Amino acid sequence: xxxxxxxxxxxxxxxxxxxxxxxxxxxxxxxxxxxxxxxxxxxxxxxxxxxxxxxxxxxxxxxxxxxxxxxxxxxxxxxx
Amino acid sequence: xxxxxxxxxxxxxxxxxxxxxxxxxxxxxxxxxxxxxxxxxxxxxxxxxxxxxxxxxxxxxxxxxxxxxxxxxxxxxxxxxxxxxxxxxxxxxxxxxxxxxxxxxxxxxxxxxxxxxxxxxxxxxxxxxxxxxxxxxxxxxxxxxxxxxxxxxxxxxxxxxxxxxxxxxxxxxxxxxxxxxxxxxxxxxxxxxxxxxxxxxxxxxxxxxxxxxxxxxxxxxxxxxxxxxxxxxxxxxxxxxxxxxxxxxxxxxxxxxxxxxxxxxxxxxxxxxxxxxxxxxxxxxxxxxxxxxxxxxxxxxxxxxxxxxxxxxxxxxxxxxxxxxxxxxxxxxxxxxxxxxxxxxxxxxxxxxxxxxxxxxxxxxxxxxxxxxxxxxxxxxxxxxxxxxxxxxxxxxxxxxxxxxxxxxxxxxxxxx
Numbered sequence: 001x002x003x004x005x006x007x008x009x010x011x012x013x014x015x016x017x018x019x020x021x022x023x024x025x026x027x028x029x030x031x032x033x034x035x036x037x038x039x040x041x042x043x044x045x046x047x048x049x050x051x052x053x054x055x056x057x058x059x060x061x062x063x064x065x066x067x068x069x070x071x072x073x074x075x076x077x078x079x080x
Numbered sequence: 081x082x083x084x085x086x087x088x089x090x091x092x093x094x095x096x097x098x099x100x101x102x103x104x105x106x107x108x109x110x111x112x113x114x115x116x117x118x119x120x121x122x123x124x125x126x127x128x129x130x131x132x133x134x135x136x137x138x139x140x141x142x143x144x145x146x147x148x149x150x151x152x153x154x155x156x157x158x159x160x161x162x163x164x165x166x167x168x169x170x171x172x173x174x175x176x177x178x179x180x181x182x183x184x185x186x187x188x189x190x191x192x193x194x195x196x197x198x199x200x201x202x203x204x205x206x207x208x209x210x211x212x213x214x215x216x217x218x219x220x221x222x223x224x225x226x227x228x229x230x231x232x233x234x235x236x237x238x239x240x241x242x243x244x245x246x247x248x249x250x251x252x253x254x255x256x257x258x259x260x261x262x263x264x265x266x267x268x269x270x271x272x273x274x275x276x277x278x279x280x281x282x283x284x285x286x287x288x289x290x291x292x293x294x295x296x297x298x299x300x301x302x303x304x305x306x307x308x309x310x311x312x313x314x315x316x317x318x319x320x321x322x323x324x325x326x327x328x329x330x331x332x333x334x335x336x337x338x339x340x341x342x343x344x345x346x347x348x349x350x351x352x353x354x355x356x357x358x359x360x361x362x363x364x365x366x367x368x369x370x371x372x373x374x375x376x377x378x379x380x381x382x383x384x385x386x387x388x389x390x391x392x393x394x395x396x397x398x399x400x401x402x403x404x405x406x407x408x409x410x411x412x413x414x415x416x417x418x419x420x421x422x423x424x425x426x427x428x429x430x431x432x433x434x435x436x437x438x439x440x441x442x443x444x445x446x447x448x449x450x451x452x453x454x455x456x457x458x459x460x461x462x463x464x465x466x467x468x469x470x471x472x473x474x475x476x477x478x479x480x481x482x483x484x485x486x487x488x489x490x491x492x493x494x495x496x497x
Contacts (some may be wrong), residue, residue: 009459
């Protein structure tokens with residue numbers, strides 16, 4: 001089952017750990033905030049995580065100092 | 081029909097076009113007696129499970145800007161109670177915050193037809209078995225709304241809550257946050273409000289005009305509602321017209337042509353340079369033949385959003401007008417989400433530089449890059465709406481842009497906005 005990495009923008013402070021753990025998913029924008037390389041259904045707050053990246057994504061969720069990340073099943077898509 | 085005393089700073093003349101003034105049929109400043117005389121008394125007992133299908137057949141969409149199917153929203157809230165042993169009773173909130181500076185149709189509606197909104201709120205509340213009902217509105221409209229609620233026995237459980245006068249205060253999750261904590265800022269969107277909103281209960285936030293239409297649909301049925309407008313955009317909507325003469329609120333049929341709406345407002349079309357359709361999160365339009373329908377944007381169709389039509393006189397510079405709006409939008413950021421907090425001011429600086437005489441051609445590419453960068457990245461749609469406005473300005477005012485880069489823009493850099 002595909003999971004998506006949800007970024008809570010109200011918490012994110014652009015510390016950048018997630019971009020180091022998931023370099024193929026996220027880069028940093030002009031101000032250091034995570035920028036999804038690929039939009040998932042036009043949504044750039046919830047990048048899809050491939051099976052190969054799941055472990056790194058779990059680590060990012062646990063290590064994020066602002067607790068801004070969560071992994072959610074794709075069906076439970078946040079409101080648009 | 082002309083209505084001149086409105087609550088708040090906007091004094092509006094109101095006329096219906098093509099004989100379709102239904103929402104204001106009770107006249108100006110209608111009390112309960114005038115309301116019941118015009119529309120008949122509300123029969124809440126008649127609202128049963130069948131009402132959901134009537135609402136579905138009506139095709140009513142939200143009039144607060146997003147134009148989402150009202151039936152789907154109500155149904156999602158009714159189902160949002162889930163399978164818990166003791167399901168929490170839902171909350172319904174009538175949203176009259178109207179933070180968009182160019183919109184005044186909701187204030188006008190609340191001033192003249194508060195009982196229609198109250199009817200709609202009671203009906204929606206019954207449809208989802210809500211236990212808590214709120215009307216969230218601006219300080220200016222508070223006295224009228226409070227008086228209207230006090231006037232009727234069936235409205236005793238409705239609480240009237242004041243909305244701060246900020247651009248962002250009417251965003252659905254900001255509405256919930258404001259009522260819960262007094263802070264009118266958007267919430268992270270991982271959880272849907274229809275599942276867990278105010279006090280963790282399924283929460284339905286509907287625009288006040290949407291609720292007024294609900295009140296009429298409950299009385300007259302879906303066929304009556306669909307008799308106005310078109311297949312893809314049934315019913316009527318209120319529009320706020322500004323930028324030329326006094327501001328006006330009109331009730332117009334769905335799918336109306338922009339030029340017809342402006343003409344019925346007495347606007348001299350030859351003086352119109354462009355029209356900002358949908359407000360500060362909307363789009364600039366030059367083709368006055370286009371139709372106003374949420375199915376847009378598309379071929380000759382533009383999404384009216386919350387019904388804002390702001391006229392830019394032909395002699396005024398659209399780039400400068402957009403730069404001023406963008407500056408406002410950057411300052412209106414809740415400053416919770418990084419891409420919005422930093423991206424919008426960055427966009428505003430670049431567009432202002434272009435509008436006020438910097439002729440570096442790279443600025444246009446930089447503005448396009450920043451506009452793409454902020455899209456889809458925030459707890460609410462403030463960055464998306466802002467990006468939409470800027471993209472439409474780059475498209476509609478491409479000629480003006482060339483003139484600016486050549487230093488030959490001769491339009492007046494004085495704008496009403």
